[in-house]
Amino acid sequence: MKKICILFLLITSTVTAQKKLDKLLNTWNTRNVPYISVQTLALPKTEAILLDAREPKEYEVSHLKDAIYVGYNKFKLKETVAKLPKDKDAKIVVYCSLGVRSETVAHKLIEAGYTNVYNLYGGIFKWKNNNFKVVDTLGNTTEKVHAFDKKWGKYLKEGKKVY
Numbered sequence: 001m002k003k004i005c006i007l008f009l010l011i012t013s014t015v016t017a018q019k020k021l022d023k024l025l026n027t028w029n030t031r032n033v034p035y036i037s038v039q040t041l042a043l044p045k046t047e048a049i050l051l052d053a054r055e056p057k058e059y060e061v062s063h064l065k066d067a068i069y070v071g072y073n074k075f076k077l078k079e080t081v082a083k084l085p086k087d088k089d090a091k092i093v094v095y096c097s098l099g100v101r102s103e104t105v106a107h108k109l110i111e112a113g114y115t116n117v118y119n120l121y122g123g124i125f126k127w128k129n130n131n132f133k134v135v136d137t138l139g140n141t142t143e144k145v146h147a148f149d150k151k152w153g154k155y156l157k158e159g160k161k162v163y
Contacts, residue, residue: 020155021098021122021126021155024098024100024155025098025099025100025121028100029099029100029103029119030103032103032107032110033094033103033106033107033110033117033118033119034117034118034119035099035118035119035120035121036048036093036118036119036120036121037121038120038121038122038126038127038130038132039130041093041120041127042127042130042132047091048091048092048093048118049068049084049085049090049091049092049093050064050066050067050068050093050094050095051067051068051070051080051092051093051094051095051102051105051106052064052067052068052069052070052071052095052096052124053070053071053072053075053094053095053096053101053102053104053105053106054071054072054096054097054101054124054146054148055071055072055073056069056071057146058097058146058148060136060137061136061142061144061145061146061162062124062134062135062136062142062144062145062146063124063134063135064095064124064127064134064135065133065134065135065139067095068083070083070094070105072096072101072104072105075105075108077108077109077112080105080109081109081112084114088113088114088115089115089116090114090116091116091118092106092109092114092116092117092118093117093118093119093120094106094109094117094118094119094120095119095120095123095124095127096123096124097123097124097125097146097147097148097152097155097156098122098123098125098126098152098155099119099120099121099122099123099126102119102120102123103119106118106119122155124145125145125147125155125156125157126155128145128156128158128159129155129156129157129158130158131158134159143159143160144159144160144161144162145159145160145161145162146162146163147161147162147163148163149163150163
């Protein structure tokens, strides 16, 4: 009976967290960029160019392996395009903390003619919450994730929060 109660609590808390994230993203995003789930991105055969749309201090704490920093506040489309393949059909996944800033950056790429661009649903927080690895600037696996601030950091459940 005790195991059943624990399982019920785990399932309930996961569903509740998912609903909160859905509500947050529905509030802030326009859904003009398709989402890709962290589970799909983590599949071994999923190849994509990863773009990190967070700020330098966030990227320096940790990021997804092989992600290219493009930023948000000082995002420059021309500089970003120079880092991308000429093939505008190449798969590109943009992420940030949760998926709000990344939608803006991803939409600019779509407007520039890129046809296979996705927003990582739940961003690096959901990635880490699913126990997928993040790396530091030296490429070493780390538990640290920049949690942006206390308000947004509540969505990061796994890893070590850095502010």
